[in-house]
Amino acid sequence: SDSPTIMNVIHFELRDAVAVIRLDSPPVNGLSHAMRTGVVQAVRRAESDAKVAAIVIVGTDKLFSAGADMREFGTPAVLAEPMLPAVISVLETSTKPVISAIGGTCMGGGLELALGCHFRVATPGAQLALPEVKIGLIPGAGGTQRLPRLIGAEAALNMIVSGEAVPADRFAGTPLLDQLVHGDLLEGALSFARQVVAEGRPLKRARDLTVVHAKPDAYLLWARNSVAAMSRHYPAPLKCVDAIEAALRLPFDEGLQAEAKLFIDLYSGPEARALRHLFLAERAAGRVEGLGRDVQARDVNQVGVIGAGTMGSGIAINFLVAGIPTVILETRQEALDRGVKHIHDYFEARVKKGKLKAERAMAQVSLLKPTLSYDDLSQADLVIEAVFEDMAVKQSVFETLDRVCKPGAVLASNTSTLDLNKIAAFTRRPQDVVGAHFFSPANVMKLLEVVRGARTADDVLLTIMQVAKRIRKTAVISGVCDGFIGNRMIGGYQREALFMLEEGASVQQIDSALETFGMAMGPFRMSDLAGNDIGWAIRKRLRAENPLAAWPSAVKLADRLCEQGRFGQKTGTGWYRYAKGGRSALADETVDELVRLHREAEGVTPRQISSAEIVQRCIFALVNEGARILEEGIAQRASDIDVVYIFGYGFPAYRGGPMLYADRVGLLAVERAMEGFSRTVKEGQAYWSTAPTLARLASQGKTFS
């Protein structure tokens, strides 16, 4: 009789005397405006139907709701009534029992909706979370007020401030969970509903409970101190504590108002805006422009890794953890053994730390097949090469792969600096060749630059993007150029740091200015970690290739350092010195002396350089190169560049990446600062010409985003 769907996102159905409201809006049952409207209409319909004695709200077994529909952020729909608090109020004030049946993911607004129901049943493995803190917010639809009433202030704060998911069975015995459902979720929920009706149980409302705590003052003081220590630069975690304090001290409705105010303050603040940008940027990065609708990824069930060095062994770990059988190949037994040992050590350490069960580790390690023979690669669907960074070596490897790999196998190179198109041309199947540039340590760093060669096939690109998801990497597509997106941009950043060292700043002053800005590591500490000899080797090669080229005098500083064998952490000295086996960078007078002598020899009178100048010159150098990268179509979109810098280079997430940062500063202001540098600083003429795209956007009053 009735139409079974409401607003296209909800199925409404009567099961005897129980109205079932099924949320059905793939992929995440987001609480879009249509969904919010639909829930209200469905509840109203159930209320007005005399046959209905109870209401069950359910999603699928895998998904109740993942919360707000992030696609609505920044559009009027996000503020269109009914907003979530109004929807929840309709549920809470319903005169008929409302039961949420939670299977799978129940996050953010989805959980807040469930908390507004009178009863909750869930499958044991359902995952409950309030992850708003991860995008710089607090729950804003009563979550911070209802959750402490249901599970206690401390457990609620832990959940809200961490944003981590908790399996439903942990809530057994609390007012949060009325019943665990083993077996079919909907059937379990229906029988629970009938029981509630039969017993005439009073409706339970979280708002009617009070939060009790034996020592609220002491607890809040402790919570604030520990949260503050962990959340420098991020305002949301401390606001979580404020919200819990409101739940402890205020009547429910006043608590809701306090929560709403905290939420709104955060929502419009720069950190939350940056984190929302990043959330959307990460998703956008996975989309490949210009891909036909009919393009399908190839199956990847077996992987080969060539080279078991630093990168190869780390790359292999990713695949083993994802449960994908992996062959790892070396030329010499010792090198193979070393790589395999590194892999085993990794799993052993995870087990020792309690992060991984021993059997699971065993199962994952057993997916590894070490070999010296290319015969073992004949069945591989994807091969990733991570051998020495030397074109001749790459050539021999790719020629061999071309001979032994099955047709359709994807052939990827982890090269950082070599021309992917040349590598592809070593094979008779350049369409199957793609770059997969991992970052070190490859099993830890989230970023993967996927390098699209001139002839890389669309389905190969798509395959790598999907593989990236399986191994939990954030993939960004880069065109072929020297250094791809990330390393190409870092060149200018390091150059400016070196120039300022020559001009008068100290190593520590430069690093500390950028670390205060939020970079995980200043340029000199970063260079010590990566190895100063890498740049030295590149410079030596370039000089040999082009002996007449002129180099800025500041480069001598880096050369002198390397001539003294100060390669960085691995040799115990670099721009800093390191205690034996230690990682903390200690100031070293030898370096100050080296710098002093250099300035003297070059006739440089050192000047005071402000932290503001240090930050601007290093960060705007990133921005300017980023603009060129966009212009040349090397990056698909500005937000991809932000993703590269946040996930691969320690750029502060709360600033949203270099391109968003430039947007915030204002592109006209960025351009003017750069013009200033071009006139005033040494070598400014040569290095500070504004990228045309930046100049154009600045003059039009536009932004990168």
Ligand code: NAD
């Ligand atoms: P590495 O020296 O640690 O490892 C290279 C391994 O390849 C060695 O174990 C060597 O025995 C093996 N090998 C050499 N020739 C081989 C061949 N013909 N067949 C099979 N194995 C062979 O070097 P790495 O740091 O792991 O770098 C590997 C690749 O990854 C390079 O292309 C490098 O540019 C790139 N890369 C390195 C980093 C990094 O930070 N180290 C980051 C990104 C990309």
